[in-house]
Amino acid sequence: MLKRVAITGITGLAVFAGAAFASEDPISTRQNIMKSNGASAGALFKMVKGEIEYDALTAELALREIFAGAVAFPTLFPEGSETGGKTRASPEIWKDKAGFEATALKLENAALAAIPAATSGLDQLKASLGSVADNCQACHEKYRLEKN
Amino acid sequence: MAKRSLSRLLGLFLLAVVAGLWFTRPQHIEASAIPERDPDLTNGERMFWAGGCASCHAAKDAKGDDKFVLQGGLELKTPFGLFRVPNISTSNAQGIGGWSTADFITAMVKGTSPDGRHYYPAFPYASYEKMRYGDLIDLKAFLDTLPASDNEVAGHDLDFPYSIRPGIGLWKLLYLSDRPFEANPNWDETTNRGAYLATGPGHCAECHTPRDIFGGLNAERWMAGAPNPEGGRGRIPNITPHADGIGNWSAADIAFFLESGFTPEYDSVGGSMASVQENWAKLPGEYREAVAAYLKAIQPIASMKAEDDGS
Numbered sequence: 001m002l003k004r005v006a007i008t009g010i011t012g013l014a015v016f017a018g019a020a021f022a023s024e025d026p027i028s029t030r031q032n033i034m035k036s037n038g039a040s041a042g043a044l045f046k047m048v049k050g051e052i053e054y055d056a057l058t059a060e061l062a063l064r065e066i067f068a069g070a071v072a073f074p075t076l077f078p079e080g081s082e083t084g085g086k087t088r089a090s091p092e093i094w095k096d097k098a099g100f101e102a103t104a105l106k107l108e109n110a111a112l113a114a115i116p117a118a119t120s121g122l123d124q125l126k127a128s129l130g131s132v133a134d135n136c137q138a139c140h141e142k143y144r145l146e147k148n
Numbered sequence: 149m150a151k152r153s154l155s156r157l158l159g160l161f162l163l164a165v166v167a168g169l170w171f172t173r174p175q176h177i178e179a180s181a182i183p184e185r186d187p188d189l190t191n192g193e194r195m196f197w198a199g200g201c202a203s204c205h206a207a208k209d210a211k212g213d214d215k216f217v218l219q220g221g222l223e224l225k226t227p228f229g230l231f232r233v234p235n236i237s238t239s240n241a242q243g244i245g246g247w248s249t250a251d252f253i254t255a256m257v258k259g260t261s262p263d264g265r266h267y268y269p270a271f272p273y274a275s276y277e278k279m280r281y282g283d284l285i286d287l288k289a290f291l292d293t294l295p296a297s298d299n300e301v302a303g304h305d306l307d308f309p310y311s312i313r314p315g316i317g318l319w320k321l322l323y324l325s326d327r328p329f330e331a332n333p334n335w336d337e338t339t340n341r342g343a344y345l346a347t348g349p350g351h352c353a354e355c356h357t358p359r360d361i362f363g364g365l366n367a368e369r370w371m372a373g374a375p376n377p378e379g380g381r382g383r384i385p386n387i388t389p390h391a392d393g394i395g396n397w398s399a400a401d402i403a404f405f406l407e408s409g410f411t412p413e414y415d416s417v418g419g420s421m422a423s424v425q426e427n428w429a430k431l432p433g434e435y436r437e438a439v440a441a442y443l444k445a446i447q448p449i450a451s452m453k454a455e456d457d458g459s
Contacts, residue, residue, distance in 0.1 A: 042414035049404075088382065133416070137409045137425070140418025142209075146382030 027085035030076040033069040040065045041136070044129055047122065054122040060115055066132065067111040074101045088145045100143055107135040172317020174260035179250040185285045192290025195283050197430045199276070199349040201291075203423040204233045218243070219297035224270060225378055228363070229306030231270045239296040252288040253281065259320060266316035268304065269323070269363065275351035278329040283349065323364035335445055338434075342442030345435060352439075355384045355420070358452075372449035382419075390448035402440035403433070 040062035046052040047059065077093050077100075093100045110132045117124040196202070202215035208222050220235035220243075237243035244252070251262040259266060259273035267273065279287075309315060329348055331340040346352045357365045358374035372393065373386035386393035394402065401412045406428040409417040417425045428436055 038414045041410060041416070045408070045410060045414060133408065133410070136416035137418070137422045140416050141420075141422035144418045145380065146376055146384060146419050148382055 025085070026076040026078055026081045027087045027089075030073060030089075031085070031087075033073060033076070036065055037069050037136070041133065044118075044125065044132075048126050048129055054125065056119040059118040059125055063111045063115050063118055063132065067108055070104050070107040070111065074104045086148075088147065090143045090145050093143050096142075100139075103135070103139045103143070107132070107139070110135050169314060169317070172314065172321055174264050174266050174317065175254075175258040175320075176260060176264075177250055177254045177257060179248065182250055182253060182285070183281055185282055187289030188286045189290050189293065191283065192286035192288070194431055194435070195279075195287040195349055196290050197427040198345055198435065199279075199287065200351070200424055200427050201236070203420075203427060205236050216294045217297050218291070218294060219299035220301040221299055226270065227379065228268075228270075228310040229304065231268065231304050231306075232301050235297060235299050235301050236291070237297040237299075238292060238294055239298050242298050242300055243296060244291075245296060247288075249285055249288050252291075253284050256284055259316070259324070266313050266320070268306075268310075268313075268316060269319060272351040272354045274323050274365070275348060275354055277324060277326075278344070278348035280328070280344075280348075319362065319364070322362060336441075338438050339441040339445045341434075342438035342440065343445075346439050346442050350439065352387070356387050369449055369452070371443070371446060373451050378420075386449070386451045387443055388446055388449045389444055390450055392451035393448065394443070395448060399437070399440040399444050402443055403436040406436040406439065407433070 043052070043058055043062045047054045077089065079094075081087070082089065082091065082094060114128040114132050117128040201218060202210065204222055204224075205218040205220055206215045207217065207219055210217070218235065218237045220233045220237075222233040224231040224233065235242045235244075238245040240246045247255075247262060254260050254262070255267065255271075256273055256276040256279060258277070259269065259271065261267060329344050332343065335343065353365055353371060355377060356371045356374060357367075358369050358372070360366050371387050372390070374384045376382055376384055389395045397405070397412055405411055405417070406425060409422065409425045409429070411417075428439075
């Protein structure tokens with residue numbers, strides 16, 4: 001009984017901590033979204049380069065992950081999250097919020113728009129990947145700082 | 149007596165100033181020193197992208213064909229003050245429309261304007277001086293095909309003593325090699341081609357190599373990363389083949405990065421490199437492969453801690 005209470009307590013704490021992690025630490029959350037995007041970009045590019053086999057479901061999953069990340073992304077830069085946690089967020093994000101949000105919206109739309117082509121064959125994925133990937137550069141050019 | 153030695157001292161001082169101005173006077177290249185050549189516009193356009201002209205001289209955030217409008221106006225905030233990038237479009241009034249090929253080569257190789265003034269080395273002529281005359285002739289011919297813009301750009305706002313232009317002559321004595329590109333006999337043709345592209349037109353070292361206190365590149369730390377020349381947080385990365393740099397990237401990874409903008413971990417390019425990478429994506433694959441071979445061949449150097457070089 002005591003054991004069960006302890007386990008429930010610990011699990012509850014872990015869930016609570018997890019929730020706190022996502023909602024109260026925007027820096028870590030946005031960094032993890034970017035890691036997911038890196039994994040998605042990796043899957044897509046590796047298929048294009050012939051390093052892994054083309055798979056329509058993987059392509060769709062990767063593009064939907066990028067879409068979902070881009071939807072959440074602009075909400076993760078509240079006041080007070082300008083520095084700390086090794087963030088490379090540029091002060092431009094807070095100076096030019098509208099521009100930043102517009103850039104994220106472009107990525108959302110590009111990822112969704114690429115799904116029909118990317119899931120219909122490798123050549124179509126090759127032809128459409130640039131329209132998504134160019135958005136990574138465009139945002140990182142203006143809104144991300146160099147590494148320390 | 150005291151008065152006489154004072155005037156003698158003053159005389160010596162004036163002599164030193166005159167001699168100094170003589171030795172540091174702006175240098176020119178005469179039209180007679182430039183070989184005859186039918187310009188190759190395809191090569192001229194390649195030099196345009198490799199040289200990154202548009203990254204500074206086009207309008208801020210220019211995309212697509214707007215990159216061919218070299219209207220100037222971009223502001224570079226540096227520790228020396230504010231530089232405003234000039235208009236180098238074909239406008240006669242505001243750009244360089246009236247320049248001869250000798251004027252252009254003089255600017256690129258000697259850092260001297262047609263009216264005989266020193267350019268500030270924010271214009272990376274300390275790298276461009278390595279470019280071959282043939283490539284410069286082709287580049288000039290290509291620039292001549294681009295649109296004119298009458299955008300008027302104000303002068304620089306620099307801090308004292310950097311505001312004294314003749315002082316640049318001294319800088320040139322220290323940092324212009326006055327020698328053309330020399331191939332390394334230990335390297336194959338591709339690697340040397342990459343060395344030429346990276347150190348001449350590509351001017352990679354201008355950002356990736358740290359500067360000494362007089363603002364010249366520190367050859368001991370070639371491509372080993374540097375403080376951001378525009379200040380702010382973050383550093384320009386080490387691109388030597390050291391573990392601190394890109395030692396774990398293959399040559400194919402480097403070429404792929406220059407083509408796609410993605411690192412081997414599929415992180416994307418950002419900051420001022422984004423525009424540079426866009427330029428390199430427009431070049432034939434062998435250009436990127438040559439630069440990759442060169443970056444694998446240079447000396448591996450460990451990164452410095454940020455606090456060691458004042459960033």
